Amino acid sequence: MKNIKTTILSNQEVSPDYYRMKILAPGISDLAQPGQFVMFRAQATDEPLLRRPFGIFQTGTLPSDCDGLPDKEFVEILYKVVGRGTAIMRELHEGDRVEVLGPLGRGFELADDGREQILVGGGIGLVPLYMLASELVKKNKVRLLIGGRSRKDVLMVTEFERLGVETYVSTDDGTLGEQGPVTQVLERKLSKFPDAVVYACGPMPMLEAVFRICQPRQVALQVSLEAFMACGVGACLGCVVKGAGHSEQQPHYLCTCKEGPVFRAEELDWELLEKRVNEGEHSHE
Amino acid sequence: MSEMLLSAGSTADGPDLAVEFAGLRLKNPVMPASGTFGYGEEYSPYMDLNRLGAIVTKGLSLRPKAGNPTPRIAETNGGMLNAIGLQNVGVDAFVEQKLPFLKEVQTPVIVNFFGNSLEEYGQAAQRLSQIDEIAAVELNISCPNVKRGGIVFGTDPGAAAEVVSLVRRHFNKPLIVKLTPNVTDITVIARAVEEAGADAISCINTLTGLAVDIRRRRPRLANGTGGLSGPALRPLAVRMVYQVVQAVSLPVIGVGGIMSAEDALEFLIAGAHAVQVGTANFVDPAAMINIVDGLKQFCQEEGVAGISELIGTLRC
Numbered sequence: 028m029k030n031i032k033t034t035i036l037s038n039q040e041v042s043p044d045y046y047r048m049k050i051l052a053p054g055i056s057d058l059a060q061p062g063q064f065v066m067f068r069a070q071a072t073d074e075p076l077l078r079r080p081f082g083i084f085q086t087g088t089l090p091s092d093c094d095g096l097p098d099k100e101f102v103e104i105l106y107k108v109v110g111r112g113t114a115i116m117r118e119l120h121e122g123d124r125v126e127v128l129g130p131l132g133r134g135f136e137l138a139d140d141g142r143e144q145i146l147v148g149g150g151i152g153l154v155p156l157y158m159l160a161s162e163l164v165k166k167n168k169v170r171l172l173i174g175g176r177s178r179k180d181v182l183m184v185t186e187f188e189r190l191g192v193e194t195y196v197s198t199d200d201g202t203l204g205e206q207g208p209v210t211q212v213l214e215r216k217l218s219k220f221p222d223a224v225v226y227a228c229g230p231m232p233m234l235e236a237v238f239r240i241c242q243p244r245q246v247a248l249q250v251s252l253e254a255f256m257a258c259g260v261g262a263c264l265g266c267v268v269k270g271a272g273h274s275e276q277q278p279h280y281l282c283t284c285k286e287g288p289v290f291r292a293e294e295l296d297w298e299l300l301e302k303r304v305n306e307g308e309h310s311h312e
Numbered sequence: 313m314s315e316m317l318l319s320a321g322s323t324a325d326g327p328d329l330a331v332e333f334a335g336l337r338l339k340n341p342v343m344p345a346s347g348t349f350g351y352g353e354e355y356s357p358y359m360d361l362n363r364l365g366a367i368v369t370k371g372l373s374l375r376p377k378a379g380n381p382t383p384r385i386a387e388t389n390g391g392m393l394n395a396i397g398l399q400n401v402g403v404d405a406f407v408e409q410k411l412p413f414l415k416e417v418q419t420p421v422i423v424n425f426f427g428n429s430l431e432e433y434g435q436a437a438q439r440l441s442q443i444d445e446i447a448a449v450e451l452n453i454s455c456p457n458v459k460r461g462g463i464v465f466g467t468d469p470g471a472a473a474e475v476v477s478l479v480r481r482h483f484n485k486p487l488i489v490k491l492t493p494n495v496t497d498i499t500v501i502a503r504a505v506e507e508a509g510a511d512a513i514s515c516i517n518t519l520t521g522l523a524v525d526i527r528r529r530r531p532r533l534a535n536g537t538g539g540l541s542g543p544a545l546r547p548l549a550v551r552m553v554y555q556v557v558q559a560v561s562l563p564v565i566g567v568g569g570i571m572s573a574e575d576a577l578e579f580l581i582a583g584a585h586a587v588q589v590g591t592a593n594f595v596d597p598a599a600m601i602n603i604v605d606g607l608k609q610f611c612q613e614e615g616v617a618g619i620s621e622l623i624g625t626l627r628c
Binding site for chain 2: 028029030068073074075076077078126128254255256257258260261262263264265266267268278280
């Protein structure tokens with residue numbers, strides 16, 4: 028884990044309001060596991076104050092600009108412009124100074140033991156699935172079910188396909204792929220491959236629906252959660268979720284940043300997660 | 313950032329950052345504010361804990377405490393609100409699971425603690441007095457986010473005096489009392505805890521705030537209100553430190569929105585013997601190390617031989 032001041036290598040719009048950003052990150056890039064995240068900050072002022080968590084889309088190496096310089100190890104993040112922090116990020120260019128802390132959290136466990144591998148991504152939630160897919164395809168057939176509100180919310184399909192992932196697209200408004208929720212595709216796939224393992228990341232209502240489908244079928248499910256957090260390292264205790272068996276008398280909180288962001292479905296208290304969704308948890312940037 | 317690493321407590325190469333107060337000798341005046349640094353170990357991958365003046369733990373209670381429902385934090389302009397609810401592992405688990413790590417660090421450990429009742433404060437103090445590795449305790453009578461276990465004791469001079477003298481009877485090492493700004497006149501509480509036997513005062517804890525989700529027309533925190541921390545709070549904190557320094561003869565640890573060495577110097581010049589850094593740790597795990605380096609640099613630039621020369625030099 029490293030806390031570095033570094034520079035941006037590129038920052039490109041990939042769809043209206045969605046951007047991908049490559050950040051020079053030696054010492055972070057080589058350690059990162061699928062499902063881990065970084066805390067990121069670009070502004071040198073106190074506004075907005077806190078760093079923002081971003082899932083790692085991929086890591087890699089770019090050739091150095093001239094002989095004698097080391098190759099450029101990078102982490103790439105993908106973000107949607109939703110608030111003050113991401114509005115600042117959108118304006119950044121190659122060479123701009125940023126601060127990055129990572130890699131953080133617990134990533135996915137690779138359950139690549141010959142079972143069918145199904146990834147479910149909703150909107151920006153597909154970010155951590157790309158690095159996961161690039162690992163899983165080495166040994167397995169991988170299917171990605173990707174959903175979004177509309178055509179513009181479905182990202183990186185070509186990138187996944189280039190990995191050799193079979194992709195199934197669905198949108199709420201039918202502007203791309205089939206119309207309807209991504210979970211309707213999941214139900215079909217699980218009827219066909221009842222022994223599959225599922226990895227999911229996306230908005231809480233989607234994760235909740237994925238859980239409701241997987242649980243009765245006893246399908247192994249890992250979910251990557253999003254939470255508002257201040258520190259990213261388990262100190263502030265601001266990002267906790269209720270773990271399985273949580274009660275008033277026997278409280279059991281888990282830090283999304285440290286014990287997650289990836290959890291096995293059975294580690295979480297889904298009744299309480301559902302309640303949290305109904306209460307309309309404010310989204311982070 | 314290891315290129316910035318200096319040997320712990322090194323004073324041979326420049327100004328002396330050491331401070332002495334309340335029976336504590338610290339290699340520099342910089343320590344974390346309770347609740348922003350976990351139990352130390354959380355930040356050890358990012359910094360050399362030996363470079364801190366002291367380590368202040370997350371607030372402990374006799375028994376583990378679960379904390380509040382979520383959302384527990386919300387960012388605000390120049391700060392953040394939190395209502396964590398004093399979630400902690402409890403004194404026993406701290407001793408078994410967290411203290412062994414801290415023993416290896418050459419930095420004094422200050423344990424922050426609280427109780428749900430007078431009796432619990434007393435029991436916790438008794439338990440903590442048996443632990444050799446603890447250099448001092450910081451008595452929390454100021455958490456704004458739980459009904460009992462803090463602010464009830466911190467907003468009434470009689471109750472504050474009662475809990476401080478009880479803890480004093482059970483604890484012989486330095487006793488620091490952390491005060492809340494959520495009072496009309498903080499000097500009244502400061503005098504009460506001084507008379508009751510405190511050795512030092514930390515001021516201030518967070519200021520109670522409310523942030524509203526305008527679409528849902530509900531508070532942004534599940535708890536409703538939360539404690540405001542961060543740079544937005546700093547002028548208020550400097551003012552209260554100055555007031556307390558004038559009102560009592562106890563040493564004061566300044567806390568509230570310190571992001572940089574310059575911010576820390578405001579508190580020292582206003583009369584604080586040391587400073588605690590809170591929200592800045594979340595923003596940058598290297599914040600305290602940068603502040604220590606910045607203090608040294610400031611002393612060099614100003615021709616100050618020792619940081620303690622600056623304490624209380626505010627000209628009003």
